Amino acid sequence: MSEHTTQTATPILSVRQLKKHYGGKKPLFGPAPNPLRAVDGISFDVIEGETFGIVGESGCGKTTLGRCIARALEPTDGQMLYRPKDEKEPVDLARLKGKALRPYRLDVQMIFQDPISSLNPRMTLLDIIGEPMIVNGLAKGAEVKRRVGELLERVGLRADHMSRYPHAFSGGQRQRIGIARALALNPRVIVCDEPVSALDVSVQAQILNLLQDLQTEQNLTYLFIAHDLGVVEYLCDRVAVMYVGEIVELSDTERLFDKPLHPYTEALMSAVPEANPYSVRQPKILEGDLANAVNRPDGCHFHPRCSYCVNRCRTEEPQLRELEPGRWVRCHRAEELSLSGASDTLVEGVEA
Amino acid sequence: MTQMVDERVANMPPPADAAEGVSNRIISPTRLMWWKFKKHKLAVASGIFLILAYLATIFAGFVSPYDPASRSNNLYAPPQGIHFKDAEGNFHLQPFVYGYEMTRDLDTLRPVYTTDTDEIYPLRLFVQGESYRLFGLFDADIHLFGVEDGYVHLAGTDDFGRDMLSRLVYGAQISLSVGIISVLLSLVLGLVIGGISGLYGGMIDSFIQRVIEAIIAIPTIPLWLGLAAAVPRDWPPVYQYFAILAVLSLISWTSTARVARGRFLALREQDFVTAAKVYGASQPRIIRKHLVPNLMSYVIVTLTLAVPNIIIGETALSFLGVGLKPPTVSWGVLLQEAQSVQIVQFYPWIWIGPALCVILVVLAFNFVGDGARDAADPFSR
Structure with missing residues (x-):
């Protein structure tokens, strides 16, 4: 597998064959069980300043992938080549540990899904947002206070909120606090793990706009994990679609939504509810559950749920290949199939 | 008054996602817990009871009318009642206890106590009595309550005539x-x-x-x-x-x-x-x-x-x-x-x-x- 990029720009982060397996250790007696392959050999490049989306069903491994990249988890195998600001040579974040990793931790931060559990209920906002600076020796005393005030204002809260506790804030406000904490270290890459899925739709839009504004102000790179395709279409430059720990399709957002190449992507898009009362489209409802990440089906992992499945799919595992420049797909029949994207169904609906 | 304000703040709905929707009071999680605890009346009452009980143990010498080891002649005496009205029906502003009169049951040799309504011992606060050491440091002889002459056994006495309350x-x-x-x-x-x-x-x-x-x-x-x-x-x-x-x-x-x-x-x-x-x-x-x-x-x-x-x-x-x-x-x-x-x-x-x-x-x-x-x-x- 080679570079999955179209742009000639040098990537800020290159993930290569990243794996995170759970279990599978040989017990005292008997054979070793199959490991749970939460992330199994994922490769992609992220360009500085872009928003790279990762979508998939619950349990497909997208959160595990994000946590590996932020190094909240230690990857089992693979590389994560990160290009620091002033250095030419990339460093492999997957291999570093402890002290050696610390300087790069500043550059990769994380925003979480759950606005309740992501903030320590026993700390004031000053402590919550100030702690990253204190831990990394970036500021002390009054300086911390000043910068926390600035950060709060930048995310749309008031500086005098800093002596309050998280329970005094609503979900959207808490998410802003989480964003302020992530910004406290002036990171370059932020892993956003479904940052708006727990919020009301009206609040979602505010948070997404805030994220966009911050991106342009500070030239941030986002790794945006989501299952809401509408949010992904709105925010992301490129999207990777994940299924049981693997990327099944990777493309720029526009072409992906226009004409997906993988049957799974098509099914995801047809599941998006439509605000068009005249639409007569038939959603392609996937049968069965997400494949078991411990015992995956032979051949293409998606074949038991795929309506385009042929014999080859049952036996031969497809590889991720570049079908068009910048469009990667893991499907034997990608050339022959003509799948409908999100805008297709919309056009059909209008005509009907 | 402040309590009323506190409760109002505690019952306020969470503010909307706007910076100005937040109330101006700063409430720590500990405080929130204290408010919730205060709503549990039985728990508060029990808490006060326990605090009093522990205070009594700290000031045991002061609270108890006698030394726990000092013996009296009244063996196996039942608890004395506190009275305000005497046998003649006169009302006393100061509560008092009656003395005992002991006789022996001639079959079983058990002591039998009857109250002697002629002996009236008024109860007083902060009376001088047996000396004790407070916290094991200070010598003192003032007791919370007691009688000046006679005896008071509000919880009776045991086989050696020791005061059960103490x-x-x-x-x-x-x-x-x-x-x-x-x-x-x-x-x-x-x-x-x-x-x-x-x-x-x-x-x-x-x-x-x-x-x-x-x-x-x-x-x-x-x-x-x-x-x-x-x-x-x-x-x-x-x-x-x-x-x-x-x-x-x-x-x-x-x-x-x-x-x-x-x-x-x-x-x-x-x-x-x-x-x-x-x-x-x-x-x-x-x-x-x-x-x-x-x-x-x-x-x-x-x-x-x-x-x-x-x-x-x-x-x-x-x-x-x-x-x-x-x-x-x-x-x-x-x-x-x-x-x-x-x-x-x-x-x-x-x-x-x-x-x-x-x-x-x-x-x-x-x-x-x-x-x-x-x-x-x-x-x-």
Whole structure:
């Protein structure tokens, strides 16, 4: 597998064959069980300043992938080549540990899904947002206070909120606090793990706009994990679609939504509810559950749920290949199939 | 007035996602818990009762009218009633007690007491009486209440004519402090062992959990009996006291350890801990700043609910004769008297007093623990 990029720009982060397996250790007696392959050999490049989306069903491994990249988890195998600001040579974040990793931790931060559990209920906002600076020796005393005030204002809260506790804030406000904490270290890459899925739709839009504004102000790179395709279409430059720990399709957002190449992507898009009362489209409802990440089906992992499945799919595992420049797909029949994207169904609906 | 304002703020709906929607009061989580606790009236009442009980044990010499060891001529005397009206129907502003008149039942040789309405001993506050040492430091002889001449035995006397009320107050010193100290011991043990178990997981966790299960599986009373019987008989009372303490905490730490482990396991997975890891906080810092503060409220609740068990444990051991021994006074030691059928039948005040004390204190601790549990539960409204 080679570079999955179209742009000639040098990537800020290159993930290569990243794996995170759970279990599978040989017990005292008997054979070793199959490991749970939460992330199994994922490769992609992220360009500085872009928003790279990762979508998939619950349990497909997208959160595990994000946590590996932020190094909240230690990857089992693979590389994560990160290009620091002033250095030419990339460093492999997957291999570093402890002290050696610390300087790069500043550059990769994380925003979480759950606005309740992501903030320590026993700390004031000053402590919550100030702690990253204190831990990394970036500021002390009054300086911390000043910068926390600035950060709060930048995310749309008031500086005098800093002596309050998280329970005094609503979900959207808490998410802003989480964003302020992530910004406290002036990171370059932020892993956003479904940052708006727990919020009301009206609040979602505010948070997404805030994220966009911050991106342009500070030239941030986002790794945006989501299952809401509408949010992904709105925010992301490129999207990777994940299924049981693997990327099944990777493309720029526009072409992906226009004409997906993988049957799974098509099914995801047809599941998006439509605000068009005249639409007569038939959603392609996937049968069965997400494949078991411990015992995956032979051949293409998606074949038991795929309506385009042929014999080859049952036996031969497809590889991720570049079908068009910048469009990667893991499907034997990608050339022959003509799948409908999100805008297709919309056009059909209008005509009907 | 301030309380009303507090309640209004507590009942306010969460503000909308706008910076100006936030009220101007700063409310810490501890404060929120205190408000929730205050709504539990029974818990508050029990809390006040316990505070008074502990105050009484600290000032035992002052509260009790006599020394617990000083004997009088009134053996097996029943409790005296407090009166305001005398036999002639005259009303006295100052409450008083009547004296006793003792006769012997010639068949059984049992002392039989009748009240002597001619002897009137008015009760006074802050009277001079037997001298005692306050906190083991200051000599004093002022008692909270008493009579100037004559005698007052509001809870009766025992076989040596010792005042039961004074013995109950002094007994509380041991019985109540055993609960607190041994619970603090098990707090330390439970937090450390449970913390290690929850934080490191894997083999260490399995090992610690199996050990805890083994300890819990042993029936408590026989184990306590065995351990307490191993305490040398000729040790001075203070050593024996601490030995019994250690025996009692040896078992009670297991429940604290389980709670601590469970909370550590749950908190470890919280996103704010992941966030701390991602911005590079060290493991000790995460434990100190993020895990322990979030765990304390739960631990305090388990501890409050553990105190009654310890108190009952001490009582049981002393009752069975392997705990503390006379002349040390504890409620369990006092209850030993109930082993004699004669006392159960003819002199019930000797055992009803300590039994009532144990029941009230245990109930009060349970109510306080209940209230604290509700207050610490983030999901209760």
